[in-house]
Amino acid sequence: MTRPEPVQVIKQRRDAMLQSLIARVPYIQFLGIQMERHGDELTAVLAYRDQNIGNPMIPALHGGVTAAFLEVTAIMELSWAMTWEDMEAGKITDQSPRILLPKTIDFTVDYLRSGLPRDAYARARVNRSGRRYASVHVEAWQDNRSRMFAQATGHFLMPQRGD
Amino acid sequence: MTDAQQTRQDVLARQFIEAIPHAQALGMKITEVGAGRAVITMPYDTKLIGDPETGVIHGGAVSALMDTCGGAAVMSHPDGPMGTATLDLRIDYMRSAKPGDMITAIAECYHMTRSVAFVRATAMDADTDRPVATATGAFSVQLGARQ
Numbered sequence: 365m366t367r368p369e370p371v372q373v374i375k376q377r378r379d380a381m382l383q384s385l386i387a388r389v390p391y392i393q394f395l396g397i398q399m400e401r402h403g404d405e406l407t408a409v410l411a412y413r414d415q416n417i418g419n420p421m422i423p424a425l426h427g428g429v430t431a432a433f434l435e436v437t438a439i440m441e442l443s444w445a446m447t448w449e450d451m452e453a454g455k456i457t458d459q460s461p462r463i464l465l466p467k468t469i470d471f472t473v474d475y476l477r478s479g480l481p482r483d484a485y486a487r488a489r490v491n492r493s494g495r496r497y498a499s500v501h502v503e504a505w506q507d508n509r510s511r512m513f514a515q516a517t518g519h520f521l522m523p524q525r526g527d
Numbered sequence: 528m529t530d531a532q533q534t535r536q537d538v539l540a541r542q543f544i545e546a547i548p549h550a551q552a553l554g555m556k557i558t559e560v561g562a563g564r565a566v567i568t569m570p571y572d573t574k575l576i577g578d579p580e581t582g583v584i585h586g587g588a589v590s591a592l593m594d595t596c597g598g599a600a601v602m603s604h605p606d607g608p609m610g611t612a613t614l615d616l617r618i619d620y621m622r623s624a625k626p627g628d629m630i631t632a633i634a635e636c637y638h639m640t641r642s643v644a645f646v647r648a649t650a651m652d653a654d655t656d657r658p659v660a661t662a663t664g665a666f667s668v669q670l671g672a673r674q
Binding site: 388389390391393394395414415416417418419420421424426427428429431432433435436462464465467468469470471472473474475478 | 546547548549550551552573574575576577578579580584585586587588590591592593594595598610612613614615616617618619620623
């Protein structure tokens, strides 16, 4: 019987894969979004930056930044779910494999309260993921998990995998 | 509203947009604003790439442009709002924007009540016959002393 892999080896492999996924999207770096991982669960973190302000009088986060943050979170959740499957099945051997990203078909953002000038968090839930289309819901909050400041639903065209 | 009032309203709309730090970070420029209609451009920049395989900019950057343009259209409406914020925005992505092309958004505030403004917007690259994305949104309206 083979011994299971040490926990730090597994963690290191999963974290490296996640970082390689986000590191190559320049726009994610531009907004300053990072991904935190617990098992396969992702939480996106939008660190506060002055350049993400939309209304300097209040001040509040730009509605477009909030929309982009939610969309990035949704796309990453879908990509991560696909990557996770392949990674755990040992199908990915490359250090930074070529991963095709889903394409947004439509995205509807519901602004519940203004985004405060501090860090924001978001989690996405894939409500349906078929061979061609996926439907994803995203929630974003700041200080209190139970007080969302925005939520969104989007539909995505899934990349066609050559298998 | 007189012509002088409308001009003042247009100047207010331009100032409102040009003071937005994120609009500056994205290099947005107002090319036209007035009477509930706004046209804003955003140059192509490699830092906005969402798909590293193709160099296509991220949909989020297009959303930010359309949201800003919608806000500018609301601010320039003849009813003279003093401030606005997005309540909801739906974006339909018809195709990928061509890498290297500047994006132009046109927004129109087609109806305004005392508390809500309704907006339609279109985003295009150099091929203006085939829009990249369209959006519809509802914005809050803060009316000032003049009503």
